[in-house]
Amino acid sequence: MFAQSGHIDPHTTPPQLHLNNGQRLNWQHLERPETISLDQFQHAQLTLPSPQITASDRLRNLESHQLSQSPAHQSERQKRHNPALALLIFTLALPLLCQSKPRQSPYHKILPIFLLFSLYLNLLDTLTTLIKKTTLPAYPGSYSLHLLLLALTAYFGIVTTTPNPHTPPKTP
Incomplete structure (x- = not known):
């Protein structure tokens, strides 16, 4: 449908769309499915669906x-x-995620980082859904996943920055 002008009448229930001076495609799929005609109209009135507001x-x-x-x-x-x-949490973990060994591309960890972050966000969404369904208590709820990831970040931060005592010292 194409029209030169139109307006929505909000005072009717359900709302009505009024179109003036337009054209519409007419397809008679049962009688002659191969033909489509263009019809002129002066005024057309369409009923709009009522908006459904969900919880x-x-x-x-x-x-x-x-x-x-x-x-x-x-x-x-x-x-x-x-x-x-x-x-x-990912800002705190970023220095650990960006470390690379010599002769190794600094970009080799990008895909695992994106996969880890998407897994993290999906787990958060799952936990909030479980809270809504009262399967999981609200506290600690999804905060438990944040605490777990923060603890893992701290653990790997300590492990990667602490020198290994079994490694012989480097000689110049």
């Missing part, structure tokens, strides 16, 4: 201070905190 849309639109202690709200709160915490 997740309403929950997503709430401000953070309006969230209660219900499992769905706790899940939403953690879902809002997760990206910031993930960014902080």
Whole structure:
């Protein structure tokens, strides 16, 4: 449908779309499926579907201070905190992830890092879904994964920066 002008009448339920001075394609698929005609119209009135607002849309639109202690709200709160915490943890882990040995490309770790980060985000999403379904308690909830990754980062940070006592000292 093509029209020169039109407007939506919001006062009707469901809303109506009014189009003026236009054309529409007409296809008679049962009688003659091979022909398509172009019809002119002065005025056309179309019924628009009513918007369906889901619970997740309403929950997503709430401000953070309006969230209660219900499992769905706790899940939403953690879902809002997760990206910031993930960014902080990966920023702390970045020096460890960027270390490379001599004669090794500095880019050889890019794919494993992206895979690790995508696994991390998918696990966070799974944990927040489990919180919403009350399968997992809200606390520690998805924060447990952040703590686990932070502990692994600290462990590998200590292991990679501590010199090995069994390695003989380098001679000049």
